[in-house]
Amino acid sequence: MSNLTKEQLERIEANRQRALEKKAERLKGSTLLQQVVAPPICQNVKLSATQGASGKFNAQQSSSVATKQKSQPLFDLTGSDEPNPGSSRKFNGQQSSDSAVKQKHQPLFNLNGSEPPKRSYSVFRKVLTGCCRLVSPQRFMVDVGYHQEMINLLKTIKSAQYDPKEKRWTFLVEDHxxxxNALRSLKDEVSVSxxxxxxxxxxxxxxxxxxxSSIDLSRIDPVLLDHLMPFQREGVCFGVSKGGRCLIADDMGLGKTIEALGIAHYYVDDWPMLIVCPSSVRFLWSEAIQTWLPSVPLHSVMVLTCSKDPIEEDTRVLITSYDLLSRASSAISKLSFGVIVLDESHFIKSKDSARTKAATAICQKARRVLLLSGTPALSRPIELFTQLRIIDPKAFRGSGSMQEYGLRYCAAKQNAWGWDYSGSSNMEELQLLLECRFMIRRLKSDVITQLPAKMRQVVVLNPSSVTSGTKQMKHFEKELQNKKASEMRGALLAYYRITGQAKLAAIQDYVSDLLEGDRKFLCFAHHQLVMDGICEVVNKKNLGYIRIDGSTSSSGRKQLCDRFQFDDSCMVAVLSITAANTGITLTAAQLVVFAELFWNPGVLTQAEDRAHRIxxxxxxxxxxxxxxxxxxDHLWPLIQHKLDVLNKAGLSKDNFRRSDTTSVMQTNQKTLLNYFSTLNEVEEDEMLALLLDET
Structure with a gap:
């Protein structure tokens, strides 16, 4: 008999029950952990018979579970998938104590001789990646690493060729x-885009x-056709073969204008024609049409100088600038243009600019679109995209076409601000794509045997930018027409002086457009005022330049010339006609621009030869x-006349009459040819001395 009272026994029993419940709670966490961890280790794990289907424990069942769990095996010793007899997935209070005891004897592996369950592994294999690239208009390559099974498949393609030097397989495009399809069977091991x-x-x-070579050009105006050089004829045939939609990207001075007019006149039945160009060369295009297409009536050619200018319905050729195109697009679009020429098409390199949007909209309605540019992509391939899409919208259709182009050819990368297309990639393929469908490009070095060593071109400046209608200008013009030869010297010099002022705004516009072309050139002028104006334009563009005039020292001239010759950032040489026409070499430029004339042709030809020399x-x-x-109007015919005299005497081989455009002399103006032909050498020397004083 125990000496414990009934109350003490009940208290001991209550403490024991609480201890059993705490032990059951600890076993609960252990059992759940086994259920979570065991299945990935072995697929034949047997669920505890004492665990409920819901995975929850009942407080009243915990005692019995704790006892029975010790003897419950983790894996079935019989190999059967059925749970152990007498086991239950639910716990109750009577089983908790036995389960805890049985759990200690539970074996970890099957002891009946069968293989233990296998662990499930995820196998990661490295996939060989590559892409296809164009290597010629007919063949493409598979650029990918070595894989023997892939090579065996590629050998089954009939057009397969292996280049041991480049270590690549190439195929005909038609077998793409x-x-x-052959590579698709290896998609788990080889991935080729x-x-x-x-x-x-x-x-x-x-x-x-x-x-x-099969195109007949006989329908083109015979005047233009007879003056085409062989490579220019090739360019016209290329444009016609492309249906009048192409990019002529010949180097500066190779005659893109005459090629474009040849292609455009081949499709004269599709006119009216729209010519969009920099504002400074609008009248140059008008002169070119008069020169090379005399069959086109002069009254049907209109140069748009203001957005408010009325456009006649019978206009056959409309010439406008990029800025006016965007401002007067509604009025221009009223005419249904079948042929459109975009001169200096790199002006529309930015897809977001107003000029690009206006040009794209109006070109969508035209059957023939010709783009001209000696520098179609000034710095990066993305600048070509808007131009190519204008030529062939179907090749770049869809909202993602720019991204597709950028990823392929611009090494496009996505950053926090969007896509960056400033890079370049697959340049060999891009060049093949351009030459095959869009572009013809010849450098001077390619056709040098067909070119004269030196070519001259007369550029008629924009009349709206020339202040030629002032009272002062009219006064000097009247004096030159009425005075005697002996009295005209002072009037001519004064007229020459204010001509520089009158031309300055137009000269600045032209030089500004030239600077867009990103190429070196020499710019000669006579008056300090004009030279200052040219330097001002270059400064606004933040480009490097040199200036040589009468105040430049001999040592300074050498340093400045070396800078222009060897510094790529120095784009312009602003030179005095009389102070820099001899003694310097500036062969880094192939373009020489005379902002002002000078009546001694010998001085002009010497200045030209600063670039045209050994x-x-x-x-x-x-x-x-x-x-x-x-x-x-007076100086240009005078220069021509003097050179003719020198040519006849065998003293010069230069001839200004063979310039690209005709003389700008008006028929109602009296020239000074007769006057200068009667001057003696002393008088000419005096006039030259007066001009030298102007420097």
Missing amino acids: KAVM PLPRMILEVLAKSSKEREP GQQDSVLVQYLVAQGTAD
Whole structure:
């Protein structure tokens, strides 16, 4: 008999029950952990018979579970998938104590001789990646690493060729689909991206185009046709073979204007024609049409100088600038233009600019679109995208076309501000794509044997920018017409002086447009005022330049010339006609611009030869900027006359009469040819001395 009272026994029993419940709670966490961890280790794990289907424990069942769990095996010793007899997935209070005891004897592995369950592993294999690239208009390559089974598949393609030097397999473009189908069977081991859709479509379209050599150009105006050089004829045939939609990207001075007019006149039945160009060369295009297409009536050619200018319905050729195109797009679009020429098309390199949007909109309605640019992409491939899409919208259709182009050719990267297209990639393929469908480009070095060593071009400046209608200008013009030869010297010099002032705004516009072309050039002028104005324009563009005039020292001239020759950031040499026409070499430029004339042709030709001399590998283009209604109307024919005299005497081989454009002299103006032909050498020397004093 125990000496404990009834109350003490009940208290002891209550404490024991609480201890058992706490032990059952600890076993609960252990059992659940086994259920979570065990299945990934072995697939034949047997659920505890004492665990409920819901995975929850009952406080009243915990005691019995704790006892029985010790003897419950973790794996079935019989190999059966059925749970142990007498076991239950639910716990109750009577089983908790036995379960805790049985759990200690539970074996970890099956002891009946069968293999233990296998662990399930995830196998990661490295997938070989690559892509297809175009290597010629007919063939493409598979750029991928070594994989023997892949090589065996590629060998089954009929057009397969292996280049041991480049270590690459190439195939005909027509077998592209077969190659991709063959590689699809190795998709778990080899992943090769195909050629972009736009490339396949462009190549397919090009294969159906006419052969340039088979094109008959007899329908073009015979005056233009007779003056085409062989490479220019090739350019016209290329444009016609592309259906009048192409980019002529010949180097500066190779005659893109005459090529474009040749292609445009081939499609004269699709006119009216719209010519969009920099504002400074609008009248140069008008002169070119009069020169090369005399069959086009003069009254049907209109140069748009203001957005409010009325456009006549019978206009056959409308010439406008990029800025006016965007401002007067509604009025211009009223005419249904079948042929459109975009001169200096790099002006529309930015997709977000107003000029690009206006040009794109109006070109969508035209059957023929010709783009001209000696520098179509000034710094990066993305600048070509808007131009190519204007030529062939179908090749770059869809909202993601720019991204597709950028990823392929601009090494596009996505950052916090969007897509960055400033890079370049796959340049060899891009060049093939351009040459196959869009562009023809010849450098001077390619056609140097067909070119004269030096070419001259007369550029008629924009009359709206020339202040030729002032009372002062009219006064000097009247004096030159009425005074005797002996009295005209002072009037001519004064007229020449204010002509520089009158031309300055137009000269600045032209130089500003030239600077967009990103190429070096020499710019000669006579008056300090004009030289200052040119330097001002270059400064506004934040470009490097040199200036040589009468105040430049001999040692300074050498340093400045070396800078222009060897510094790529120095784009312009602003030079005095009389102070820098001899003694310097500036062959880094192939373009020479005379902002002002000078009546001694010997001085002009010496100035030209600063670029056209030993060390020059290309043909040199010389441009003379002239303004109607100024002293240029008198000086230009005078220069021509003097050179004719020298040519007849065998003293010069230069001939200014072979310049690209005709003389700007007006028929109602009296020239000074007779006057200068009667001057003796002393009088000419005196006039030259007066001019030298102006420097």
